[in-house]
Amino acid sequence: MIAAAAGILLGILLPLNGGDTEVYLQNLYTYVLHIGRYLIFPLVFFGLTIGTYELWMENRFFKLYGRSLAYIVAAAISSGVIGAVFVAVFSPDRVPIIIEEAQVTPLPGLAEQFTRVFPKNLFNVFTGNGDFLLPLVIFAVILGIGLLRNRSVSAPVIDVFESLSRVFRNLNRVVLEILSFGLFFMAAYRTSQLRGMVDLELFTQLLFVVIGAVLFVLFVLIPALLYFLGNRERxxxxxxxxxxPAGISALLSGDMYFTLSSAHGSVGENMGIQQKAGSAMLPLGAVFSRSGTALVTAISFVLILRSYSSLDVTFVQYLWIIGSSILISFMLGTVPGSGMVVSLSLISAWYGQGLEEGFLILLPIAPILTALSVLVDIMVILLINQLVADRESMVRSVPVKDFL
Known part of the structure; x- marks a missing residue:
């Protein structure tokens, strides 16, 4: 919090026409982003493998994953509906059609994703570009189940994986300490980036609606669900x-995998969720639970539709937007840092009727929309972790003084 506040102050004080200052801040932002994502894949792999083994041994594997998937689907549906309701009720003004250019990385097709999840050579799972966690997740689950066979043979491997899981958790704590300083540069860059956005006033009403929906989810819906579905004494x-910590990381980075580092710390150190549960549910959420992106996509595309047409959005169109936003949210596992833009480009292409490039009018505020969507994404993932862990009695009490 101190680092983020100091970085925001620096970003406010720096002159916008400071020569190479913004370039240097952007480079520092990129370096910090890489450091934050550096340990995520081995942290997930070893933790999920040993977590799967332990959950299967305790007959909790299917219950935990079943509940997690049910909550993920429910969260996506709820977010899409909330987004549509907010934009319908508050009805932000249309945005002038601005000519913008952008090259959006397309999502890989189903055939390509299948070959990446199950390549001809298993070791290719470890040689990707670091933007697709699902192949590693599936292999870790398979390996964790495989350790159950002939335990006398697999016992040494189990000991090694358990030790490596603890080693990488300790290393992750070191990374989190480094990130405490790194967030200073991220906050400074984000603030200077925000100050440099042109025509920001054109999107003021849209941003108010999006921020209102985000605040409703964070401070009304999530507390209500924690009270009624979780431990009422909490x-x-x-x-x-x-x-x-995870929320600040999400807001400043706009990157799901970067935020996972802080999320691991929050789950284990602050929320007291057992490691085997957190190790299983966090990667699953990072790949499939993008409810915040569904929320912001629904709001944004309704505005795009209104901006390109003088007609009101019909009830059937609202249903289509909600359904499309929900469906797309499950497809963004390969774009941890640009999911919002990809989501808007996809829903625009699916709608057609001349709106294939309609999402470009919101590119000037894409960093803001991305940051807010990832913030809701990670908070909902942590909520799901907490609710499932409560149901499975896999939580210990952590005093505030011991928070990470």
Missing amino acids: NPFLWIFSAL
């Missing part, structure tokens, strides 16, 4: 405080 707002 202070839901104190829980939000425990998730703050």
